[in-house]
Amino acid sequence: MASNMKAVKLRIRSVQSTMQITKAMELVASSKLRRARDRAITCRPYFEELHQTLVDIADGNTDFTSPYVRTGNNDKICYVVIGGDRGLAGGYNSNLFKHFEAESKGKDKIVFPVGKKVVEYVQRRGYECMSDQFGHIASVSVSDCFSIANLLCREFNAGRFGHVALFYTKFVSMMSQTVGSFPVLPLGDLTDHDENLEERKKIRNLILYEPSAEEVFNAIVPEYLAGLIYGAVCESTASELAARRTAMDAATKNAGEMIDQLNLYYNRARQAAITQEITEIVAGSDGV
Amino acid sequence: MNTFPLKIGTPDGMLFDGEAERIVVRSIGGDLAVLAGHTNFCTALGMGEAHLVDAEGKTRRAACIGGLISVMNGVCRVLATTWEWQENIDMERAAQAKARAEKLIAEGDLSDRDYMIVRARLNRALVRLSVGK
Numbered sequence: 001m002a003s004n005m006k007a008v009k010l011r012i013r014s015v016q017s018t019m020q021i022t023k024a025m026e027l028v029a030s031s032k033l034r035r036a037r038d039r040a041i042t043c044r045p046y047f048e049e050l051h052q053t054l055v056d057i058a059d060g061n062t063d064f065t066s067p068y069v070r071t072g073n074n075d076k077i078c079y080v081v082i083g084g085d086r087g088l089a090g091g092y093n094s095n096l097f098k099h100f101e102a103e104s105k106g107k108d109k110i111v112f113p114v115g116k117k118v119v120e121y122v123q124r125r126g127y128e129c130m131s132d133q134f135g136h137i138a139s140v141s142v143s144d145c146f147s148i149a150n151l152l153c154r155e156f157n158a159g160r161f162g163h164v165a166l167f168y169t170k171f172v173s174m175m176s177q178t179v180g181s182f183p184v185l186p187l188g189d190l191t192d193h194d195e196n197l198e199e200r201k202k203i204r205n206l207i208l209y210e211p212s213a214e215e216v217f218n219a220i221v222p223e224y225l226a227g228l229i230y231g232a233v234c235e236s237t238a239s240e241l242a243a244r245r246t247a248m249d250a251a252t253k254n255a256g257e258m259i260d261q262l263n264l265y266y267n268r269a270r271q272a273a274i275t276q277e278i279t280e281i282v283a284g285s286d287g288v
Numbered sequence: 289m290n291t292f293p294l295k296i297g298t299p300d301g302m303l304f305d306g307e308a309e310r311i312v313v314r315s316i317g318g319d320l321a322v323l324a325g326h327t328n329f330c331t332a333l334g335m336g337e338a339h340l341v342d343a344e345g346k347t348r349r350a351a352c353i354g355g356l357i358s359v360m361n362g363v364c365r366v367l368a369t370t371w372e373w374q375e376n377i378d379m380e381r382a383a384q385a386k387a388r389a390e391k392l393i394a395e396g397d398l399s400d401r402d403y404m405i406v407r408a409r410l411n412r413a414l415v416r417l418s419v420g421k
Contacts, residue, residue, distance in 0.1 A: 042301035049297050050367050056360040057330055142299060142369075207328040207360075211317045219316055219332030220356040223369065230299050 005273065008266045012259055019255035025088065026248035033174075033241040040171050040238040047231030051182075054224055058187040060207050066217035067157060069187045074162025076108045078130065078152065080184075081122075082168040082232050083115040084240040085137055090247035092169065092177070092240050093117045099179040100167050110161055112152070114140060114233065130155070137240075140233050142226075149225035156185060163189060164225075168232035169239035175246065177239035184228060185221070290324035291343045296366045298355075303371055307343040313352055313366065314338065322357070322364050329359040333368060335411050337419045349374040351419040353412055370412070377420040386413035 064070050083096050096118075110128040113119045115137040122129045134140055134148060152164060164185035169177050183189035209216045289309050296304035312321045314336030322329075338352035355368035389410035392398065398406060 043299050045302040045305075046297040046299050046367065049295060049302075049365055053356070053358050053360065053365050053367065057358065060328060060360070207330055210315065210320075210329070210331045215316065216331050220330075223332070223355055223367075227299060227367065 005266060005269045008262055008269060012262045012266065015255050015258050015262065019252055019259070022248045022251040022255060026245055026252060029241045029245040029248060033238065033245055036234070036238040036241050037171070037174075040234040043231050043234045046227065047235075050224060050227045050231070054187060055190045057207060058190040061187065062206060065212075066214045068185060068217045068221045069213075071186055071189065072162050074159060076110060076161040077104070077163040077165055078110050078112055078155070078161040079104060080112045080114065080148075080152070080164065080166045080229065080232075081118050082137065082166075082229075082236045083113070083118040083121075084236070085116040085135075087117065088247065089240050089244035090250075092243035093121075096167065096169055096179050097121055099181065103167075103181060112148070114148075114229075115236075137233060137237060142230055145226040145230040145233065146222070148229055149222045152185075152225055153222050162186075165189075166228060166232055168236045169243075171235045171238040171242065174242050177243055180232075180235075184225060187217075289345075292322075292324040292326070292362060292364055294340065294364045294366070296340075296368070296371055298368050298371045303373070304340070308364075309341040309343060309345065311340040311364065311366065312338060313357055315357065322359060325362075326359045326364070328361065330356065332356050333366070335415050337415065338366075338371070349419055351377060351416045353415060372416065372419075374419055377416050379417065379420045382413045382416035382420065385409060386417060389413060 058069075061069060079100065081096070081100055083093050087093065110130055111118075111122045112130045113122050113132060114134045116135050119129070119132045119135045122132075131151065134144060155161065156164065163183060165181060165183045167179065167181045170180040171177055291307040291309050294304060294306065294308040294311060295302065310321055310323050312319060314320075314334045315331045316334045317331065319336070320331070333352060333355045335353045336351075337349060339347055339349045341347050351370070351372045351374075352366075352368050353370040355366065355371075357364070357366045359365075389406050392406045393403075393410065
């Protein structure tokens, strides 16, 4: 009995130290989350307007001189997948990968990972990886987004792939984050997903480009890509921290429950040991 | 005068969302103004001074660097990489950036890529200084 009590005591101590860690992680995540959420929220209108503008342009566009607009015969898709650097964030990374898996199955693809977990995932799966120099999402800045965009544009123009799509995690609220994905390039892809496309086609207005469509697209597409990637990075970072906070909160609660139960068990074992001792003493004195 | 809905956004948030009478920006092809009733239009922004006249007729100046301007079905959107209202420009920082960039260029010894970066920095500083005055 005594050895059992010792084992339970040790177990309680180990759960307690785990609880301390999860508690600390939760606190760190929630303090970082506040900043990340503010960043995601300030960036969101820009992100949405930018996307909307390009959808409108793609909708009304009748000029196909720029390679960014044409849907070519290159079916290879470049997926920009934005995930986390670290685990222990609940289902944050695995959800992203699950969606990605479902969407990209059977397609000719190349992946542009952002975030350490994504880089590891791509290597494990043996997917073609474009560049792993943006392995740390925590350090990705606006200028990094511009370098990513320029790199993508260069490779796109070189014909290495014919489509670009973006995978990230949308920050809906503190409690809920969903995986978002949409096609980014060529602009022709943007309209394919519109439900009331037929209706909108009827009121297609011509768009004036100055000085020329090609020059305008060459100038705005890298900007547009960079803006979208930056927005997606902001959203993903906030989502990761929110997911981690929720996961760690749950873990702390579970640890608390476990400690309660173990304490109960420990007390019971202690009580049993005492009772046994008394019985032994009584039995002994009876014998005298 | 007629007004039109205008949205100005940067990655640091929406800076203007409302009715405006006129907006003047520097595009890659030179300065241009957008008034109400403009046709659908799209171009990329260069670096330079921008100003807008809001619904009350008040003029606000700003430094605008990079991005795009589009007019779609009457709604004008300016999505800039940097858009700083005149009153928010940090003149001291811009002056320092200018001095630093000028020094680097004067020293020479820069790779092509570095030269482009320094050059862009200098241009940004010059735009800020000219608008901030």
